[in-house]
Amino acid sequence: MIDKRFDTVRSTVADIPDGAVVMVGGFGEAGSPIELIHALIDQGAKDLTIINNNTGNGEVGLAALIGNGQVRKMICSYPRSSHSKVFPELYRAGRIELEIVPQGTLAERIRAGGAGIPAFYTATTVDTPLAEGKEIRTIDGRDYVLEYGLKADFALIKCEQADRLGNLTYNKTARNFNPIMCTAATTTVVQARSLVEVGTLNPEHVITPNVFVDRIIEVTDPLIESRLIAEGITYP
Amino acid sequence: MIDKRFDTVRSTVADIPDGAVVMVGGFGEAGSPIELIHALIDQGAKDLTIINNNTGNGEVGLAALIGNGQVRKMICSYPRSSHSKVFPELYRAGRIELEIVPQGTLAERIRAGGAGIPAFYTATTVDTPLAEGKEIRTIDGRDYVLEYGLKADFALIKCEQADRLGNLTYNKTARNFNPIMCTAATTTVVQARSLVEVGTLNPEHVITPNVFVDRIIEVTDPLIESRLIAEGITYP
Amino acid sequence: MNVTSTETKGWSREQMAELAARDIPDGSYVNLGIGIPELVAKFVPEGREFIYHTENGLLGMGPAPEPGQEDPELINAGKKAVTAVPGASYFHHGDSFTMIRGGHIDVCVLGAMQISQSGDLANWSTGAPDAIPAVGGAMDLVAGVKTILVISQHTTKTGAAKLVADCNYPLTGKNVVTRVYTDLAIIDITPDGFRLLKLAPGVTFEEVCEKTDAPLLPLIKD
């Protein structure tokens, strides 16, 4: 029987090695797999490359992972943090690398990585500093820049419902980068607000088909980042 | 009030001009917008370029459109028809052009066309005759072929439910090419098995968001191609 | 509101937003940037319906929820709590930027740090050595959306012109802006450069020219 459920949050991320490339779902706090991130902090892997739209908030979740010195490089579109000095301070101190990618190009690079598309052209960034050093091609009279697909060793994902096969649904705008990141990682680790029996999810409503998912852990009452920050809580 | 509903099938396709590029949804008969195709036969536009995975069956629907001499060129992956000699005869007589595209590349070219991606690389067709004359690029040690996005003037789409804004759902494997074609046409015309009130469709379950849809017509009891063929029916 | 009869000199943030809203056709799909552009949603002219897109995965964005009704998993691109209107849909980032980059969004209203006379926009970085670059979705929006409207104060807090001959800040996009709404005037980007479309109450053409670091063509009288 195919069963991708794990027993503990800790065990789902135990084998993430130093130097791994890790996609982390979410847009701000919405869809951020905070329990998986905290487990990665506990686990202690270093020199990570993290792909996320942002750099976390406060001193919990992604910001805490960065603050804990585990991240060598961020690939993101908008590293300005809310209620957080973690990334700016490390960045200004030259202690963390930054690859800035426009949000749509970031999404498309992840989607391409998952879809076996090694590279594509886009008009985004043409005539801006972010296109410097990149190949430009004129197609039908317009200039486009060549961008490469992004893949990861692991993806940390938050979803709403999951079954043991790995079919997933999401909640509102917490969907964001999660479904495309599921497709682009060698090992996709998912925290689900609820686990449901196989057959419960309507096949028309599944957002992530189970082929893209490797590990599932139920976290029924996930921490809410903004509340932790409002309460002054930090991690670890 | 935004209302994309039309009163008659005929009126939804009335302005398709000679020479238009038209994407037609469906994989075989599943998801094929047969009433819209028949309206296009009645309307009579000629020199069309049709993008569809196949070339139709029997002498109804897409096969009938081809048989009626309205199609100058087919772009498809699998032009062998079931119960149909329409395309093969015209092709062997040199009276219709064929651009053969692997199914996945066809899907990705349509998706790219809709997503503002003018071109992308794929390993599909490398070292085969279908890559001849195309640019090959080696990325991370593997060869890929350059393929271009596909766009259309019109897309003819079949869906299950639609609201007046143009939000769509589909039925089972009748989904196939329809959602991506909705994104890649200047004017997307949809026949829906049922029209529902705005707010009926769960925002989590909408497959085609309304921004991709221009015209909607309800066809509550669409013709079933295989039954027509079994009954020996031809069109017009 | 009758914009032209107000006694105050220049336009308020709300007035700029209302003027921009008036220029958006009925039935448009609209993406609103963070800041003043968000106010546009308050001023949809009677009889018109806009559908709002927010790039983090919602089409059919509604206003902010009542206090206490905020859902941390229902937010806009500025990460503020919003609502979804009937007829809304959720989708992932790949599909969301298919809408933007694929040319499916009709109008985007953005803020600006600088706008050049040829429609170049700079709104993401001063280029200062210690600045942390943060581009978000702005470059995708200007590359993919048909009509880019900009709402901005006419000058910076220190009085420097934001409408300039050439941007010296890093560009967001080249030749992308259609029209600019400032506290002093509405200005079109034309093939000939900046052209005045409307003056704010109490503001003179000469004053706008003085605060613009590029030639400004006068209003074309009807």
Add this chain to the structure above:
Amino acid sequence: MNVTSTETKGWSREQMAELAARDIPDGSYVNLGIGIPELVAKFVPEGREFIYHTENGLLGMGPAPEPGQEDPELINAGKKAVTAVPGASYFHHGDSFTMIRGGHIDVCVLGAMQISQSGDLANWSTGAPDAIPAVGGAMDLVAGVKTILVISQHTTKTGAAKLVADCNYPLTGKNVVTRVYTDLAIIDITPDGFRLLKLAPGVTFEEVCEKTDAPLLPLIKD
């Protein structure tokens, strides 16, 4: 079924399918081509679970429905009526080929017109001038799926070899085939060329060599 004890010389279509099924690991995501490959689904070894993908937009494809229960909107890539198992999902063609091209499908079982000793596959066109080329999803599958198994009669109806030194039909893909199941033998594609893995009952190594248009390496004994 005990394949080795059958009295008939060579393997039947069903036996070839069963042999292929035995080589597919538990938990695999599997795409089955049209024809003999479809039979593989009947022979899943006890204790194993495969999830079937059909490229027209269904993961979790089940067997054909009972007669009279066919749904023309629930079909497989061969356009035959199928069912969906619990845990299935539907998706569009773009997402379906993300699964294939992106390397997410573990095993694909295909038919063949020719297989070369270096694993080249030809299965879509004879290249004849009046042939109507029809490639479907085969090129995407061989480019994207990790393990490509081929089930095929060892020779054509006219007795010509299908296992050849070099294909003279147009290729579907180069160096893509892992293993071939014919009515006479199971043959691996190795860096050294064809290597016998198993002989069908009543078939000799010499006979297989004779019907193969390329060198065949003998079985490696345990």
